[in-house]
Amino acid sequence: MALLAERVRDMRSRLPRAFATLVPGNFEIKRMAPEVEPGAPGAYGGPGTIDGRVPGKFWINLRNMSVWTTYNVPTLVYHESIPGHVWQGEHTFKMPLLRSLLVVDTGLHAKRWTREQAIRWFAGTNGSSVDEVTSEVDRYCAWPGQACGYKVGHSEINRLRAQAQHALGEKFDFRHFNDAVVKTGGVPMIVLARAVDAFIARQRLAPKSDPWPLTYINMLAQRAPYGAAMVKHDESLDAARTVELVCPAGTLPALRAAVDNGADAVYLGFRGETNARNFPGLNFGPREAADAVEYAHRRGVRVFIALNVYPMPDAWSRATAASDTAAALGVDALILADPGLLEYAALTHPQLARHLSVQGSATNWRALEFYRREFGIRRAVLPRVLSCTQVERLITRTDVEIEVFGFGSLCVMVEGRCALSSYATGRSPNMQGVCSPAEAVRWEEGPQGRQARLNGILIDRYAPGEAAGYPTLCKGRFRVEDTVFHALEEPTGLNALDVLPRLIAAGIRGVKIEGRQRSPAYVAQVTRLMRAALDHCMVETKGEDKSERDATRSPIPDLTTELDRLAEGRTHTLGAYYRPWQ
Amino acid sequence: MAVDEHDAGRNERGAMKLAVGPILYLWERKTALAFYESLCDAPVDIVYLGEVVCSKRRLLHKEDWSRVAHDLRSAGKRVVFSTLALIEAESELATMARIVDEAPDLVEANDYACVEQLAGRPFVIGPHLNVYNIATLELLVRRGARRWVAPVELPLAIVAELAAARPAIGPADLQFEMFAYGRLPLAFSARCFTARARGRQKDDCGFVCGEYPDGITMYSREDQPFLTLNGIQTQSAAVQNLISRITELRRSGIDVLRLSPQSQDFTAIVQAYRAALDDPGCNAAVTAPAPFLPGGYCDGYLDGAAGIAHEARVPLAPPPA
Numbered sequence: 092m093a094l095l096a097e098r099v100r101d102m103r104s105r106l107p108r109a110f111a112t113l114v115p116g117n118f119e120i121k122r123m124a125p126e127v128e129p130g131a132p133g134a135y136g137g138p139g140t141i142d143g144r145v146p147g148k149f150w151i152n153l154r155n156m157s158v159w160t161t162y163n164v165p166t167l168v169y170h171e172s173i174p175g176h177v178w179q180g181e182h183t184f185k186m187p188l189l190r191s192l193l194v195v196d197t198g199l200h201a202k203r204w205t206r207e208q209a210i211r212w213f214a215g216t217n218g219s220s221v222d223e224v225t226s227e228v229d230r231y232c233a234w235p236g237q238a239c240g241y242k243v244g245h246s247e248i249n250r251l252r253a254q255a256q257h258a259l260g261e262k263f264d265f266r267h268f269n270d271a272v273v274k275t276g277g278v279p280m281i282v283l284a285r286a287v288d289a290f291i292a293r294q295r296l297a298p299k300s301d302p303w304p305l306t307y308i309n310m311l312a313q314r315a316p317y318g319a320a321m322v323k324h325d326e327s328l329d330a331a332r333t334v335e336l337v338c339p340a341g342t343l344p345a346l347r348a349a350v351d352n353g354a355d356a357v358y359l360g361f362r363g364e365t366n367a368r369n370f371p372g373l374n375f376g377p378r379e380a381a382d383a384v385e386y387a388h389r390r391g392v393r394v395f396i397a398l399n400v401y402p403m404p405d406a407w408s409r410a411t412a413a414s415d416t417a418a419a420l421g422v423d424a425l426i427l428a429d430p431g432l433l434e435y436a437a438l439t440h441p442q443l444a445r446h447l448s449v450q451g452s453a454t455n456w457r458a459l460e461f462y463r464r465e466f467g468i469r470r471a472v473l474p475r476v477l478s479c480t481q482v483e484r485l486i487t488r489t490d491v492e493i494e495v496f497g498f499g500s501l502c503v504m505v506e507g508r509c510a511l512s513s514y515a516t517g518r519s520p521n522m523q524g525v526c527s528p529a530e531a532v533r534w535e536e537g538p539q540g541r542q543a544r545l546n547g548i549l550i551d552r553y554a555p556g557e558a559a560g561y562p563t564l565c566k567g568r569f570r571v572e573d574t575v576f577h578a579l580e581e582p583t584g585l586n587a588l589d590v591l592p593r594l595i596a597a598g599i600r601g602v603k604i605e606g607r608q609r610s611p612a613y614v615a616q617v618t619r620l621m622r623a624a625l626d627h628c629m630v631e632t633k634g635e636d637k638s639e640r641d642a643t644r645s646p647i648p649d650l651t652t653e654l655d656r657l658a659e660g661r662t663h664t665l666g667a668y669y670r671p672w673q
Numbered sequence: 674m675a676v677d678e679h680d681a682g683r684n685e686r687g688a689m690k691l692a693v694g695p696i697l698y699l700w701e702r703k704t705a706l707a708f709y710e711s712l713c714d715a716p717v718d719i720v721y722l723g724e725v726v727c728s729k730r731r732l733l734h735k736e737d738w739s740r741v742a743h744d745l746r747s748a749g750k751r752v753v754f755s756t757l758a759l760i761e762a763e764s765e766l767a768t769m770a771r772i773v774d775e776a777p778d779l780v781e782a783n784d785y786a787c788v789e790q791l792a793g794r795p796f797v798i799g800p801h802l803n804v805y806n807i808a809t810l811e812l813l814v815r816r817g818a819r820r821w822v823a824p825v826e827l828p829l830a831i832v833a834e835l836a837a838a839r840p841a842i843g844p845a846d847l848q849f850e851m852f853a854y855g856r857l858p859l860a861f862s863a864r865c866f867t868a869r870a871r872g873r874q875k876d877d878c879g880f881v882c883g884e885y886p887d888g889i890t891m892y893s894r895e896d897q898p899f900l901t902l903n904g905i906q907t908q909s910a911a912v913q914n915l916i917s918r919i920t921e922l923r924r925s926g927i928d929v930l931r932l933s934p935q936s937q938d939f940t941a942i943v944q945a946y947r948a949a950l951d952d953p954g955c956n957a958a959v960t961a962p963a964p965f966l967p968g969g970y971c972d973g974y975l976d977g978a979a980g981i982a983h984e985a986r987v988p989l990a991p992p993p994a
Contacts, residue, residue, distance in 0.1 A: 401805035431808025457786035476863035514980035
């Protein structure tokens, strides 16, 4: 009973986000009388009297407590009380009483099943207990077409919503649509369609409303499959206002490390040339991926699958198969770069959210608009080339959620637009998902010190005692005119902590940690530190509603020292976020 | 008068064409104008104009570009306006939009912002849009693409496979173009490497790239010419040269060869390619002038090898299992 009350309280606080017109939701939660329990359904609810003196009721049948679980109770509460039957009744009180003529005689009645057949089938197919379904079946016996009517209505309302969304574009407002539906009362679907047509005509003339309802409906559409969605319900709604910490998972232990240390989402790839971290010993087979998804979802952490290479014809079917696998696993989003693959995913798995990979090289709002309009991308990861000010401006010009890199290795070049690796070795991020691949690296001790070659090309030479790093070709020392130096970039990592408050205030929706090739211990430490930093920033950013924003304030000073120990070359840079770096 | 690209393509498929790519460096205005004047009389079919690398550069004024385009058209060349590859600022979007709106000729898109701006009008898929498979190419053709310049790293075998799928992709006159000659455009960055090499910041670059008409060669510490710094762009130090492979390119379904402008010997290079195209039997016998740039020639990408390789013909061994 406490759980029921708690869920009702929670739902009450959320309703203003989904509806513009609110009704009282005046009701109480009651246990059914034991004498009616055996013949009664599991639960039912409805409004009280029109004058409000008798409150509505949500009746719950406690005959058999084993049928109630923490994951099936919340939707039951919402269905029977608010915003379900109690609200429905209260809305109806506010308008002439109309009666639905919706009676569809199909299902159980059309097929002429017996009561026992129906119970057996229901229990056997659905996995519910016989006890649980018996009263349901009895109700269907006595109420032909009720269940079908629900489904027909659901499908039609969804269709009308999509129609309104399409017709109104930016002017579509989730709350106003819901208002239009409930204010029409209990009417036949053909009448509802006319009402929605009228709503569309009205809204076309109305000014654009504030942007968050679009985000909200996006999130509803994005919800993970049943089960996972139940556990994650709160998190996914709260995401409307928070910034996700998106952490790398090259292996299952790394995934657990990220999940256990405060990731909001993890991203991983399948084995083979389907993602941009195609390294030996990394990534997931289908079974490991299923374990990964289960581990993360059970803890309310979202899972994104990186499928971010540009598949060549011989790899095309592997790439589409990988996206099918991801969809079957019930992951929360695909991270894609190739337009052909984005189109495939949009057509084949429309319900699965699509994120534009950093490899998609979208550095301006009009490019984002191409991907949004063509493939309905929900989110984009920005290449590490924009200054902080440019990120701020970009966010004001797009409805696509923006995710930025917060920590990890620094790509100097625009991701997705760099062929340096294939020029030196024949293998590149775009084609094979690798950069400066290990099999092309050769170390040798020369008279002038230790030397690192990539496919024979000298990338760097280290004096005795000098720390030697992995010879990523853009981080070596070269001669330009008369000077030998790190002509492209030093071996240094990206750390965006200093600008995190600014980026959060600008409205980013995700902070990404690079490093699927890193160890579980590394992932655990960076996730923990970035979690702390993000939480600190979020508190500060929320407090900024009242006071003047101090954009330059750094989050927690000692985190920087700790993070530096983990950074490439043990030093960090703001990279392109900081204009003079450019 | 300009011939419509669409009709020209359909009627003339089979005769391989020569194109001159956009000038990727910051040349003196006078030098650039003289270069385009010389192209009016050169045996090339298509000339790409405009700025692809850096929005700060003003190689030519707007009026200059119009006049150059007019002169080239009058000389029977087809003109294409290329657009920026890395678009970050509003001002860069606005410039790109103006080119798209005002260009009387085809536009080469090098960023998806440009494809979006084109809104279905005919265009050329530039080498900086990532097209690696039939699905992506087909999608862009549906949105108006008439010619595809393959990404430089794509092996010829793959390009040929896409060319073979042309009937399915349609339309019949879809043209395939390859980067045949020049320092390879390999990467873009937010950072200006030329300014960095000269100890300057990008916002205070003083246009030092204007001092390097072919970019600055970057050497390894044992003096192997490796890459070329060209502002925010990184190029190969070696010049890709596919002149000895023209028969193969033609057989693979390539319609257009792109020659990328360089500061010296360009007329001789055009002549050499024209001679190679006009002599159907020729193969390795025809050669371009010896490279004046320090990196020599390369052609490894064609065979799926490292781009820097020259006449390797053998791809790198696959990684050990």
